[in-house]
Amino acid sequence: MKHIFFRVISVMCLAAGLTGCTGVSYYAQSLKGHVDIMTARQNVARLIADPSTPETLRVQMASASAIRQFATDELALPDNPSYRSYVDIGRDYVTLAVFAAPEFSLTPVVKCFPVFGCVPYRAFFSRDSARKTAAELQQQGLDVYVSGVTAYSTLGWSSDPLLSTMFSRDETHLAGLVFHELAHQRIYVDDDSAFNEAFAVAVERTGVRKWLRAAGDAAGLRRYETDLTRSAELAAQLSQTRDELSKIYGELGTVAQKRAGKAAAIERLRRRYQQMRNKRWGGYRGYDAWFEAPINNAKLAASSVYNERVPAFLRLFDLCSGDYPRFYAAVGRIGALNKADRGEALETARSCE
Numbered sequence: 001m002k003h004i005f006f007r008v009i010s011v012m013c014l015a016a017g018l019t020g021c022t023g024v025s026y027y028a029q030s031l032k033g034h035v036d037i038m039t040a041r042q043n044v045a046r047l048i049a050d051p052s053t054p055e056t057l058r059v060q061m062a063s064a065s066a067i068r069q070f071a072t073d074e075l076a077l078p079d080n081p082s083y084r085s086y087v088d089i090g091r092d093y094v095t096l097a098v099f100a101a102p103e104f105s106l107t108p109v110v111k112c113f114p115v116f117g118c119v120p121y122r123a124f125f126s127r128d129s130a131r132k133t134a135a136e137l138q139q140q141g142l143d144v145y146v147s148g149v150t151a152y153s154t155l156g157w158s159s160d161p162l163l164s165t166m167f168s169r170d171e172t173h174l175a176g177l178v179f180h181e182l183a184h185q186r187i188y189v190d191d192d193s194a195f196n197e198a199f200a201v202a203v204e205r206t207g208v209r210k211w212l213r214a215a216g217d218a219a220g221l222r223r224y225e226t227d228l229t230r231s232a233e234l235a236a237q238l239s240q241t242r243d244e245l246s247k248i249y250g251e252l253g254t255v256a257q258k259r260a261g262k263a264a265a266i267e268r269l270r271r272r273y274q275q276m277r278n279k280r281w282g283g284y285r286g287y288d289a290w291f292e293a294p295i296n297n298a299k300l301a302a303s304s305v306y307n308e309r310v311p312a313f314l315r316l317f318d319l320c321s322g323d324y325p326r327f328y329a330a331v332g333r334i335g336a337l338n339k340a341d342r343g344e345a346l347e348t349a350r351s352c353e
Contacts, residue, residue, distance in 0.1 A: 026122070026129070033095070033125025034154070041085035041161045044068075060167050061086060065314040067175045067211070074214070075207045076324040077182040081159035088164040093148035096130035097121045102299035104243055104249040104258055108301040109142065118191040120305060123149065134241060143296035151177045156185040172224055179207035186328055189335040195342060198309035199331055203324075205310075206317055230281060235307045237276065241269040242300055266295050312346045320352035325350070 047053045047061045068084060071077040099121045100109040108120035124130035146341045150165040166177050183203035189195050205228065212221040248261035273291050277284060313331070318325040330352050334345045 015172075028122065029126045029129055034158070036125075037089065037094070037161065037163070038158060040087045041159075042087070044084050044086055047086060047295075061269050063171050064162050064167075064174060064178070067171070067178050070175075070211055070214070071179055071182050071207070073205065074210060074324075075179060075182075076186075076328065077179065077203075078156065080156065080185075080186065082156070082182065083160060083162050083178050085159065085161040085208065086163075087161045090164070092165065092168075093150060093153060094124050094163050094165050095123045095125050095149045096127060097123050097147045097149050097302075098130055098134050098137070099145040099147070099298040099302045100137045101301045103141055103143055103297070104262070106245060106249075106297050106301050106304070108298065109137075109307075112191075119193050120301065123152070143298040145296065145298035145302055147302065151181055153181040153184040155188050172212065172220055176204045176208050179211075180204040180238050187335060189342075192335075192339060192342065193305050194309055195335065195346075197306045198313050201306060201310045201327045202313035202317055204312070206322070230284065230286070233276060233280065234273070234287060235303070237269060237272050238300060238303050239308075240272075241265055242304060244268070245297070245300070269295065309343070309346065312349075316346065316349050316352070319349060323352075 044065050048058055048065065053061070064083070064086075066177050071083075072079040101107060110118045110120050111122050113119040122133060130146055134146050137144045150168065151163060152160070154160055160181065162178075166174055172193070180200045180203065183200040184196065186203075187196075187199060204316045207219065208224060212224060218237075225265065244265040245262060248258060248265060253261070270291055277287070316330055320330055330349070334342055334349070337345055
């Protein structure tokens with residue numbers, strides 16, 4: 001799916017130091033991967049000014065620079081060195097995120113880290129390490145999903161650079177990534193990935209709309225709204241399947257019966273997608289790869305992290321009259337509540353104050 005879900009926070013043992021952590025090799029590869037990227041950074045302004053910079057790269061850097069400035073000037077996102085440097089990482093993904101969930105549950109396996117708290121995945125710069133971990137989790141009987149990630153955030157702990165992976169599509173896509181990752185630097189609540197990701201998606205979507213309107217790109221805005229409509233319709237289908245599976249897993253029955261019910265629910269999802277693609281979307285095939293690959297609880301759980309609370313955040317944004325500082329203040333107040341009250345406060349908010 002459209003990056004489903006595939007922007008991830010780098011997890012490094014910054015607080016305790018490598019020798020004080022469990023899984024030293026995991027933290028070592030995380031730290032090495034991040035340091036390798038940081039040492040390869042090139043200043044965006046200098047790349048634009050350097051006559052030896054290839055023209056294609058110069059155009060990309062100029063666009064990225066304008067988007068980055070828009071983020072601060074118009075969206076009240078942090079004005080810092082992040083996304084003002086660039087690294088060509090020479091591969092399709094910067095990290096691989098490994099999600100896991102029990103065979104008969106949609107609750108993802110959560111991993112907790114110093115400084116950054118608990119998240120429903122593990123991120124690897126090393127492809128071999130990601131595959132090894134995925135195999136180990138599968139041997140434990142868990143459903144596993146491995147997703148390529150094109151951007152990540154250290155939440156302001158370091159000056160995150162633009163990555164070559166962020167330029168795989170058009171300017172609208174790039175703007176969404178920059179706005180999303182900077183939103184994580186603006187507000188981040190420990191141990192609540194669903195809250196953090198939905199907030200960042202809300203900033204991403206409202207920000208991209210504002211950016212396209214400011215650019216006078218009516219055609220681009222129409223394309224973006226069409227993409228969002230497809231994404232929402234697909235999210236509804238995935239939610240329906242999660243509901244069906246939750247019922248199947250909660251009912252009494254043998255392991256074989258539950259496995260058969262699970263397989264049937266996933267097959268119904270595939271058929272509904274094909275109908276939607278062919279009849280409602282005019283044959284648009286942008287999500288085919290996601291459906292052609294195996295679908296399991298881990299994959300479906302990953303999708304819920306990024307989608308379920310987005311409407312509530314967008315409604316709160318409207319209650320704040322589209323004023324970003326007021327919106328961030330409201331989100332901050334809700335985020336400061338304990339986790340049990342946070343979701344209800346968000347869903348039932350009646351004003352920005």
